[in-house]
Amino acid sequence: xxxxxxxxxxxxxxxxxxxxxxxxxxxxxxxxxxxxxxxxxxxxxxxxxxxxxxxxxxxxxxxxxxxxxxxxxxxxxxxxxxxxxxxxxxxxxxxxxxxxxxxxxxxxxxxxxxxxxxxxxxxxxxxxxxxxxxxxxxxxxxxxxxxxxxxxxxxxxxxxxxxxxxxxxxxxxxxxxxxxxxxxxxxxxxxxxxxxxxxxxxxxxxxxxxxxxxxxxxxxxx
Amino acid sequence: xxxxxxxxxxxxxxxxxxxxxxxxxxxxxxxxxxxxxxxxxxxxxxxxxxxxxxxxxxxxxxxxxxxxxxxxxxxxxxxxxxxxxxxxxxxxxxxxxxxxxx
Numbered sequence: 239x240x241x242x243x244x245x246x247x248x249x250x251x252x253x254x255x256x257x258x259x260x261x262x263x264x265x266x267x268x269x270x271x272x273x274x275x276x277x278x279x280x281x282x283x284x285x286x287x288x289x290x291x292x293x294x295x296x297x298x299x300x301x302x303x304x305x306x307x308x309x310x311x312x313x314x315x316x317x318x319x320x321x322x323x324x325x326x327x328x329x330x331x332x333x334x335x336x337x338x339x340x341x342x343x344x345x346x347x348x349x350x351x352x353x354x355x356x357x358x359x360x361x362x363x364x365x366x367x368x369x370x371x372x373x374x375x376x377x378x379x380x381x382x383x384x385x386x387x388x389x390x391x392x393x394x395x396x397x398x399x400x401x402x403x404x405x406x407x408x409x410x411x412x413x414x415x416x417x418x419x420x421x422x423x424x425x426x427x428x429x430x431x432x433x434x435x436x437x438x439x440x441x442x443x444x445x446x447x448x449x450x451x452x453x454x455x456x457x458x459x460x
Numbered sequence: 461x462x463x464x465x466x467x468x469x470x471x472x473x474x475x476x477x478x479x480x481x482x483x484x485x486x487x488x489x490x491x492x493x494x495x496x497x498x499x500x501x502x503x504x505x506x507x508x509x510x511x512x513x514x515x516x517x518x519x520x521x522x523x524x525x526x527x528x529x530x531x532x533x534x535x536x537x538x539x540x541x542x543x544x545x546x547x548x549x550x551x552x553x554x555x556x557x558x559x560x561x562x
Contacts, residue, residue, distance in 0.1 A: 279502030288504040291497035303489040307482060311526075314475050316533065320468040326543065330536075337533060341479075349479075349525055356518045363496070363511060419504060426507050430514055437514060439521035442528055 240368075241375035246290055249378040253415065255390055257283045259408030263400050271409040274416035278423070282412040285419035289374035292367040301364060304357035311350045314341050333445050340443040346436045359433035366429050370422035377418035381411045465544035472537035479530030486523040490516055 260281065265271045278285060316338040318331050341349045381387055386407035393404035493499070496515075497508040 278504060280500070280504055284501040285504060288497045288500035288508070291494060291500060291508075293491070293495035296491040296495040300489045300491040307486065307489070310478070310482065314478055315471065316475055317468045317471045320540075321464050322468075322540075322543070330540065333536060337529070337536065340529060341475075349522075349529065352518075352525065353522055356515075356522055359518065360515060363515070367496070423503060423507055426511060430511055434514060437518040437521070440525050443532060 240371055241379075242289060242371040245375050245378050245382075246286060249286070249382055252382060252387060252391060252411070253283050253286055253378075256408045256412045256415070257281045259390075259400060259405055260412055263405050265409035265412070266402075266406055269406070269409045269413065271413040271416065274413055274420060278416050278419050280419070282415040285415055286374060286378070288419065289371050289422070292370055294364050294367045294371070297360060297364045297367060301357055301360045304353060304360060308350055308353040308357060311353055312342055316341070336443055336445045340440075347440060349440070352436070352440055355433065355436040359429070359437060362429045362433065366422075366426055369425065373418045373421055374415070377415050381414050384411065384414075386410045465540055465547070469537050469541045469544065472533050472540065476530045476533040476537060479526045479533065483523040483525075483527035483530065486519050486526065490519055 259265075260271070260275075275281075280288070316334050318334040318338065320327070320330065320334075322330055339348065343351065345351050346355050389403055389407035390411060393401060393407070493508070493512045496512040497504065498512050499505060500508055
């Protein structure tokens with residue numbers, strides 16, 4: 239259980255009050271919460287729900303599976319040296335080398351390379367989701383211990399009409415939560431942008447037809 | 461070290477089977493959209509969908525690459541097997557022409 243799993247149930251009531259205040263009374267005209275709401279297009283409670291839904295453990299299990307698959311691919315061996323001489327044998331060797339290179343070649347233009355890149359992307363998603371959850375937990379912890387929280391919870395507990403102070407406090411807490419969500423959005427987009435170029439599908443292996451001078455006869459090696 | 465053609469055919473078929481099998485199993489590694497909060501509201505949900513969509517497409521691409529290359533290797537194995545059979549037929553024919561074994 240991480241920090242968000244512990245703190246979110248405790249903060250839920252406060253976050254709901256923030257949403258209520260924003261939905262029913264809005265926020266001061268120049269308050270930063272407006273810009274953050276436009277960026278996220280979701281309420282503070284929605285932003286918390288997003289972080290809560292992220293599941294690093296499920297993502298991590300997939301990373302392990304992909305790493306295992308990568309290791310298995312690395313062990314695949316295409317026989318190149320066979321008892322086959324002459325032009326047909328050379329053509330076979332040429333093709334076999336290309337096929338092996340396609341599976342285990344260095345860099346991202348091989349099956350192993352693309353699997354490793356996919357695992358790398360997923361691994362970054364694990365780290366990103368952990369950080370997103372941690373960032374939201376930190377934002378909630380700070381919000382709950384802020385002066386604005388005292389104003390908000392105190393004002394609502396007194397069952398008084400929303401006062402300007404309470405509305406401003408709700409907006410500030412909302413902005414704090416949404417800022418954490420915006421940070422996660424940007425870092426998540428950065429993960430996507432970083433890996434997308436190496437996650438596309440490889441074309442089929444290409445083998446040039448010319449593998450040197452051809453003989454008219456095929457021969458087995460003596 | 462060199463392999464006899466029959467050994468090469470066997471090794472090629474094994475590599476082909478490994479790749480084809482991997483291709484059919486890769487989709488199982490998708491953690492599912494909920495792990496990336498695809499149902500979240502607003503831009504957050506859009507981000508979750510984009511992140512998961514990229515992962516799903518990448519896994520599908522890995523699967524197609526693997527299966528496609530498995531098929532190519534299988535075809536290579538078939539070609540080598542045909543060559544080996546042709547050599548065997550030539551050898552047998554030569555034996556028939558020279559029953560004294562010279």
